[in-house]
Amino acid sequence: MRASERAYVALRRDILNWDLPPGSVLAEVELSERLGVSRTPVREAVAKLVADGLADAQRGRGTVVSDVSLDDLEDMFVLRRVLETESARLAAISDQTHRFAPLADRFRGVVQHSETLEEPGPYYQLINTMDELIDEAAGNSYLSSALTNLRVHLARVRRMAKDDRARLAASAVEHSRIAEAIAKQDPLLASAATTMHLQASLDHILTHAETPKGRHD
Numbered sequence: 001m002r003a004s005e006r007a008y009v010a011l012r013r014d015i016l017n018w019d020l021p022p023g024s025v026l027a028e029v030e031l032s033e034r035l036g037v038s039r040t041p042v043r044e045a046v047a048k049l050v051a052d053g054l055a056d057a058q059r060g061r062g063t064v065v066s067d068v069s070l071d072d073l074e075d076m077f078v079l080r081r082v083l084e085t086e087s088a089r090l091a092a093i094s095d096q097t098h099r100f101a102p103l104a105d106r107f108r109g110v111v112q113h114s115e116t117l118e119e120p121g122p123y124y125q126l127i128n129t130m131d132e133l134i135d136e137a138a139g140n141s142y143l144s145s146a147l148t149n150l151r152v153h154l155a156r157v158r159r160m161a162k163d164d165r166a167r168l169a170a171s172a173v174e175h176s177r178i179a180e181a182i183a184k185q186d187p188l189l190a191s192a193a194t195t196m197h198l199q200a201s202l203d204h205i206l207t208h209a210e211t212p213k214g215r216h217d
Contacts (some may be wrong), residue, residue, distance in 0.1 A: 107176035
């Protein structure tokens with residue numbers, strides 16, 4: 001992996017985790033020292049973050065981590081609903097539906113052993129796996145590209161609502177229903193289950209959101 005790509009991955013992770021919260025200045029000298037690379041790879045990485053919408057170039061301040069606001073959340077979910085329900089529908093009529101029954105079992109296992117949600121990292125990775133499988137099964141590169149970009153910004157907003165074990169368990173049930181519907185080759189049920197999950201997710205964020213405690217590096 002090139003130095004600029006390593007720097008980009010590290011900075012992107014810090015932004016999504018709120019280790020670099022909105023407004024943090026992305027100073028080349030400081031970042032090059034922290035990341036152990038020269039200023040040129042850092043400059044390239046920061047330029048890519050700007051292109052992703054994760055950073056903004058501001059006159060007088062240089063480049064800073066872009067703001068994230070609940071004001072945009074409902075608009076994001078309008079787009080997310082359109083994209084994800086269609087992806088689920090396409091997945092349910094694809095030739096890859098057999099891949100989703102084992103996935104549904106894994107989500108049911110999470111519900112049965114909810115103590116594993118005390119550390120939610122593996123659960124979020126399971127969600128990422130499902131997203132990737134649906135994207136692949138849907139077979140529409142334009143859909144998957146739009147969702148990839150949207151999910152980055154949604155991940156930042158999601159961090160504004162604290163992880164809640166009860167909500168994560170409910171989410172696991174919702175994901176198992178989506179996976180089951182796709183496995184049964186039922187596009188209408190897959191779309192409906194996705195809609196219900198997204199509404200529950202939106203409601204949770206809106207009622208539990210607060211600004212995470214980050215640090216300005």
